[in-house]
Amino acid sequence: MRHDMELPTSEKRPVRSSDRSWEEIRKEFPILQQTIREHPLAYLDNAASSQMPQDVIDRLVWYHSGEHSNVHRGVHTLSQRATNAYDQAREKVASFINAPSSKECIFTSGTTEGINLVAHGYGRPFVDEGDTIVVSALEHHSNIVPWQILCEEKGANLEVIPMNDAGELILDDFDEMLDSSVKLVCVNHVSNALGTINPIKEITDRAHKKEIPVLVDGAQAVPHMPVNVQALGADFYVFSGHKMCGPTGIGVLWAKRRWLEEMQPFQGGGDMILSVTWEGTTYNDIPFKFEAGTPSIAAAIGLGAAADYLDHIGMSRIAEREAELLTRTTERLKALGGIRCFGTASEKAGVVSFDIDGVHPHDIGTILDNEGVAIRAGHHCAQPVMDRLGIPATARASLAFYNNEADIDRLVAGLYSVKEIFGV
Numbered sequence: 001m002r003h004d005m006e007l008p009t010s011e012k013r014p015v016r017s018s019d020r021s022w023e024e025i026r027k028e029f030p031i032l033q034q035t036i037r038e039h040p041l042a043y044l045d046n047a048a049s050s051q052m053p054q055d056v057i058d059r060l061v062w063y064h065s066g067e068h069s070n071v072h073r074g075v076h077t078l079s080q081r082a083t084n085a086y087d088q089a090r091e092k093v094a095s096f097i098n099a100p101s102s103k104e105c106i107f108t109s110g111t112t113e114g115i116n117l118v119a120h121g122y123g124r125p126f127v128d129e130g131d132t133i134v135v136s137a138l139e140h141h142s143n144i145v146p147w148q149i150l151c152e153e154k155g156a157n158l159e160v161i162p163m164n165d166a167g168e169l170i171l172d173d174f175d176e177m178l179d180s181s182v183k184l185v186c187v188n189h190v191s192n193a194l195g196t197i198n199p200i201k202e203i204t205d206r207a208h209k210k211e212i213p214v215l216v217d218g219a220q221a222v223p224h225m226p227v228n229v230q231a232l233g234a235d236f237y238v239f240s241g242h243k244m245c246g247p248t249g250i251g252v253l254w255a256k257r258r259w260l261e262e263m264q265p266f267q268g269g270g271d272m273i274l275s276v277t278w279e280g281t282t283y284n285d286i287p288f289k290f291e292a293g294t295p296s297i298a299a300a301i302g303l304g305a306a307a308d309y310l311d312h313i314g315m316s317r318i319a320e321r322e323a324e325l326l327t328r329t330t331e332r333l334k335a336l337g338g339i340r341c342f343g344t345a346s347e348k349a350g351v352v353s354f355d356i357d358g359v360h361p362h363d364i365g366t367i368l369d370n371e372g373v374a375i376r377a378g379h380h381c382a383q384p385v386m387d388r389l390g391i392p393a394t395a396r397a398s399l400a401f402y403n404n405e406a407d408i409d410r411l412v413a414g415l416y417s418v419k420e421i422f423g424v
């Protein structure tokens with residue numbers, strides 16, 4: 001790549017047909033082409049982190065080799081290129097989730113930081129002693145711990161929407177929970193531990209009747225289905241780049257302008273101010289009010305490229321493909337016998353959590369790794385979900401559109417070996 005010429009800041013994505021086959025799409029992911037322990041890699045740990053297609057990798061290389069400089073502060077050409085690309089990335093992610101305005105999209109380091117930003121920016125001014133934050137029983141630790149910290153500091157209470165044995169939220173008593181002390185409802189769109197797709201619209205409708213805002217953790221939804229924050233009725237929606245074929249260290253908090261205007265800044269520093277004197281500071285407009293210091297410029301641009309990539313394939317097509325793979329995985333595991341699956345919600349995304357009686361999930365993970373099959377074993381940062389199910393951990397296979405039938409066959413063959421080794 002030569003950089004002695006005027007580089008366009010527009011994307012350099014090669015022209016690809018949007019209806020190319022899944023096998024062609026799979027080939028666009030260089031990391032999937034390798035062998036692990038002399039077996040072709042079957043990567044089934046997508047809920048932890050997804051892989052990057054060549055287009056996103058190329059976009060990062062292009063940025064680093066021809067556009068890098070700091071944003072929003074230089075008059076020179078590189079700074080303008082970097083600023084344009086960074087601003088365009090914000091437009092891309094806004095359009096990807098159908099946000100009414102890109103100004104409502106704050107770049108964060110990921111879902112965790114997005115939730116912490118709301119816990120500070122909204123929690124400090126709006127939550128007081130005796131108030132309540134409602135979370136669901138299905139949450140990842142990152143949508144529990146920031147609220148526990150806030151409640152402890154403020155003398156507020158944390159209440160939990162329960163779940164049933166299938167991993168579905170029980171909303172029968174939800175309206176009664178929503179009394180005048182409730183200042184926020186926090187719920188994930190899709191559970192990372194069980195794959196449950198929660199009825200977000202129903203939750204936001206019911207909370208809004210009592211004028212209570214809703215924060216939705218979309219970390220496991222945005223990569224797998226079309227997400228329209230306006231149709232969902234969320235007040236806050238957070239997600240991570242690295243779970244949607246983008247880089248690590250970047251994510252998005254989308255929030256309704258009204259809240260962003262009323263919230264306090266999360267961190268102070270450069271870029272988030274209009275003026276600073278010894279007498280005081282005037283904050284910048286949104287989104288910059290919430291982006292103190294030099295942002296993760298490259299990662300944001302990479303995330304924009306990832307949004308483009310997914311959008312080009314089509315999120316509905318991706319959701320259909322993953323639903324097919326989920327059905328196949330579930331059926332094959334059932335047929336194998338001796339596998340106990342957790343999370344049997346009627347609305348489910350491509351997460352299969354399971355155990356085998358008499359075998360620790362870590363042993364399942366290690367034996368599968370020996371056969372080139374990558375899954376996750378543990379509590380999946382959702383210990384309350386494990387406690388509710390009465391288990392310490394599960395093995396979890398999580399799917400992405402670039403997985404194929406062979407990956408599932410390899411998982412099943414690996415589990416067959418596990419059963420043989422342990423004689424179960």
Ligand code: PLP
Nearest residue numbers: 110111112140142192217219240
């Ligand atoms: N929420 C859910 C549902 C998740 O699955 C995860 C990560 O696994 C997170 C939040 C935290 O995401 P991150 O570590 O990217 O901040």
